[in-house]
Amino acid sequence: MKNHVLNPSRRRFLQASGAIGLGTVLMPSRVLAAVTGTPRVATRKFGRTGADVSALGLGCMFDIINNQVILRRCFDHGVTYWDTAASYSKGGSETGIGMFLERNPPARKELFLVTKGRPAELATTLDESLARLKTDYVDLFFLHGMDSIGKVDKPEIKAWAEKAKKAGKIKFFGFSTHSNMAQCLIGAAKLGWIDGIMLTYNYRIMHGDEMKAGIDACEKAGIGLTAMKTQAPRQGAETPGQAALLTPLLGRGFTPGQAKLKMVMENPQIACACIQMPNMNFCRENIAAALNRTKLAATDRAVLERHAAATCDAYCAGCSHLCEPAISHAVPVRDVMRHLMYHDHYPEVDARAIFAELPADVRARLQQVDYSAAERVCPHRLPIAQLMHQAARALA
Numbered sequence: 261m262k263n264h265v266l267n268p269s270r271r272r273f274l275q276a277s278g279a280i281g282l283g284t285v286l287m288p289s290r291v292l293a294a295v296t297g298t299p300r301v302a303t304r305k306f307g308r309t310g311a312d313v314s315a316l317g318l319g320c321m322f323d324i325i326n327n328q329v330i331l332r333r334c335f336d337h338g339v340t341y342w343d344t345a346a347s348y349s350k351g352g353s354e355t356g357i358g359m360f361l362e363r364n365p366p367a368r369k370e371l372f373l374v375t376k377g378r379p380a381e382l383a384t385t386l387d388e389s390l391a392r393l394k395t396d397y398v399d400l401f402f403l404h405g406m407d408s409i410g411k412v413d414k415p416e417i418k419a420w421a422e423k424a425k426k427a428g429k430i431k432f433f434g435f436s437t438h439s440n441m442a443q444c445l446i447g448a449a450k451l452g453w454i455d456g457i458m459l460t461y462n463y464r465i466m467h468g469d470e471m472k473a474g475i476d477a478c479e480k481a482g483i484g485l486t487a488m489k490t491q492a493p494r495q496g497a498e499t500p501g502q503a504a505l506l507t508p509l510l511g512r513g514f515t516p517g518q519a520k521l522k523m524v525m526e527n528p529q530i531a532c533a534c535i536q537m538p539n540m541n542f543c544r545e546n547i548a549a550a551l552n553r554t555k556l557a558a559t560d561r562a563v564l565e566r567h568a569a570a571t572c573d574a575y576c577a578g579c580s581h582l583c584e585p586a587i588s589h590a591v592p593v594r595d596v597m598r599h600l601m602y603h604d605h606y607p608e609v610d611a612r613a614i615f616a617e618l619p620a621d622v623r624a625r626l627q628q629v630d631y632s633a634a635e636r637v638c639p640h641r642l643p644i645a646q647l648m649h650q651a652a653r654a655l656a
């Protein structure tokens with residue numbers, strides 16, 4: 261969440277949930293926990309695995325090495341689902357978690373530790389990740405950023421997962437996805453060997469029939485689901501009128517970001533809502549939302565749905581199976597949209613470095629492709645050409 265000012269409504273919300281005054285940087289959190297009885301986030305079952313995970317997870321795509329206090333705060337409040345990847349900060353995210361575990365060895369048993377790697381690098385990625393994380397195993401290993409089930413459903417990948425499990429290096433296996441989420445969910449539910457999936461899931465896209473069908477299919481198959489990108493930032497700034505659509509939430513004691521998070525967490529089919537918390541303000545606000553038992557009212561949900569409808573023309577819903585074939589897959593539109601979103605809304609993420617991982621020829625033709633066919637099939641009528649040109653300039 262990106263709300264820096266502690267307005268009166270937000271303060272009431274934090275006080276009601278018990279988050280204000282807990283574990284200040286002036287008092288060691290372990291001492292404070294003993295004094296106050298630090299409230300802990302609830303847990304949920306992660307699919308058929310039998311594992312319990314915290315309903316709120318910590319996304320670790322920021323400078324973990326120099327923000328150890330955030331790990332401590334999350335751990336003390338029971339936010340023990342920690343998500344990282346070999347590529348985050350070029351391994352620095354995993355290294356930062358390893359520093360925490362080296363200093364706090366007993367914490368490993370309480371954590372549900374997740375990391376990710378690319379299919380082509382499985383032979384080396386996991387061992388390198390374990391070395392950086394200072395642990396013998398991870399609870400869940402994801403293939404990183406899959407956009408079709410065909411990239412997952414390969415005999416060699418299934419065999420690798422089974423071997424890694426047998427060796428005790430991973431407990432569970434699955435994949436993350438930012439693109440074509442519904443199709444990936446439905447496909448995974450048919451495989452029978454996927455334990456977990458991390459998907460983009462938020463108040464903008466959760467109501468679609470395909471998404472609902474995918475979530476239902478995974479629930480029936482016993483696949484644990486982790487939601488990411490719960491805040492659903494749009495490309496570009498909102499108009500004052502669009503922003504004003506969310507003001508009724510403040511009267512209920514929610515910040516807009518807290519309401520968006522609770523919208524996801526109130527779906528029992530989602531085991532964990534994983535959100536990036538790169539500073540203590542975001543950490544306190546998200547933990548407060550998770551601890552507060554006040555449910556969103558129908559009017560709150562309606563506010564978010566109206567806002568989503570009014571601003572959908574600048575939000576990429578990840579349906580790259582529509583736009584990318586329209587331009588003969590000349591450009592990975594969804595990936596570039598995501599990189600631009602990181603640039604615009606996540607200053608702690610090195611968006612340029614992530615963008616630079618795209619092949620040089622792809623980056624070179626961003627401003628050469630005719631995107632008119634892609635724009636015609638986009639359900640939200642995004643100005644794809646304008647956004648691709650903007651990304652080429654901003655991320656070069």
